[in-house]
Amino acid sequence: MPRVSVTLPCYNCEPTLARTLDSLLSQTLEDFEILAVDDGSTDATRTILDEYARRDERLRPMSIEHGGVIKAANTAIAKARAPYIARMDADDEALPERLAAQAALLDSRPDIGLVGCRIRFGGCRESCAGYAHYVDWTNTLLDHEAISLNRFVEFPVPNPSIMYRRECVEHHGSYREGDFPEDYDLLLRWLESGVRAAKVDEELLVWNDPPDRISRNHERYAVEAFYRVKSGYLARWLERHNPRHPEVHILGSGRTTRKRADMLLEHGITFAAYYDVDPNKIGHVVHGVPVRNRDDVPAAGEGFLLSYVGSRGAREEITAFLGARGLVMGRDWLPAA
Template sequence: MPLQGQYAHAPTVSVTLPCFNAEATLPACLDSLLAQTWRDFEIVAVDDGSTDRTGEVLREYARRDGRVRPVFAAHGGVAAAANLALEKAGGRYVARMDADDLALPERLASQVGWLETRPKVGLVGSRVRFGGDRKAARGYALYVDWTNRQMTSEAIALNRFVESPFAFPSVMFRRELYFEHGGFRSGDFPEDYEFLLRLLDRGVVMEKVDAELLIWNDPPTRLTRNDPRYDPKAFYRVKARYLGRWLAANNRRHPAVGVIGAGRPSRKRSEMLVDHNIEIVEYYDLDPKKIGQVVSGRPVLDRELVPPPGQRFLLSYVASRGAREDIAAFLRSRGYVAGRDWLAVA
């Protein structure tokens, strides 16, 4: 499909910006984009049926700068608005943005340069600066710190089942990926995480610019705080589907796996894999109260009894801070290699 669309001269970058009742934060967001050092871009801003002054803000900015292209739609949700923006986009590259975040001045220039010089990379993100209160939102801030450590294509691919390895408003991708793999899907899951998992599943290489290029704000109205599609169960549902596919392709002992973590949360999350034809053979744990039990027909074994590498693929479903690192160190000491013999998935 041609990338020029209705354009005589398509911009290099289309910034796609879904907006819903964003009048309070939208001006600062647009100002940050219009202050970019890279000038050859458009902002395809979809007003998703807002009931506040979002539409008026967009019209005013469009009058001042022709690169702002408002699109008005009935309220259909963020996935529908993001897809409409993609349909209207004319750029070679698509930069995703949210109306409550701020792009730092070199964002577009840095990411265009990255994609221009790395033809095998399909999607690039960046480190981001947490824009909330680190004390009041400590968990969210620590998640941002974690994403900022997932920089290389190897780290991103290996850790995709722990959490989403990107602050999604920081990503830029080649627009042909939309035509090859589709846009954002609506469902009982986070549409941005599903999009990333789908592209990784299909072999798209993803990297990050080693620089802070976005301020990722944390307002109380953020969807990740209020929408059931972003609660932990929703993440684990979509994660289980793509993890099942990954295991079918990479587990030498497929469909059998062992699970490290025999607590109730770990078991509930790992059980989602059963619906994707994965066989959980046993659990491993440290807690002497759990060791020796049989849960759903599966024994709970002391983790010291993990077999040698290659005999059982292991999944770590322990998410508490420090425990994931402890398990990684333990398995390394036994000769396990992440991605070959085991994965952290929580």
């Protein structure tokens, strides 16, 4: 039995597939298999897979009728034989130590169910500044506490970088179909169920950012879809951790903030107040909820705060502001944008 099973969904990836396969077949850990699922490609994807499989028996190609990346990924997971299962996308590159380093972390930490790594951004930092900033942010979240407390900001462990124990998918399920990002849903579901996560503190994956990347073009990965799926998980987290449930205080009062925070209302959460620094907003009442000066946020133990301010640099500034007032992330407040 192989030590690691690499699941590789493939769809019309002829231009990048060989580079991805070369990176996997050059790993320092040799005891692995690649479950490459051709999702009904119309280009030379299957031909490339067959050619590589003839040269290296660790590659196990298979084909299915086109059903999308979730079906392809779950097909590969179902065929995996190893105790550790890794995800790889067919337009990225695994650095030579990736599988060895992640498997070693799982070996040494029986309390950890899922591991990631630091990412090397493979796109243009000028034209793709948003993605680059996101990668930089994920690279700061290395231990379980940081990953867990920041899970409602964005996806803290990029999907192509994960490796996990087989029992995680057996106990908590694999990717689900829906109008939401399936990878984010999987991580939120596993964390909610008690799975602990960590990262290898090394760059082990080159995450490329081609213009046709599915996360750029499918409505399932739109910003609002991320807020929609995380609102339910966040509401359940608040029910367990907010002493004043269901009441929360919202940092930010702009239209975008309210639109995204309002998704919590569908889950029974109520708002005590909005807080802002804009004097033109302070003093207003929005749908019965007052807008107050940010300096008037409740003290520690007097109310739970959610920050929905997502502008560049705002998260760091708010963390410093609340910390100076003695508020602790996870106990008194959480970032949600």
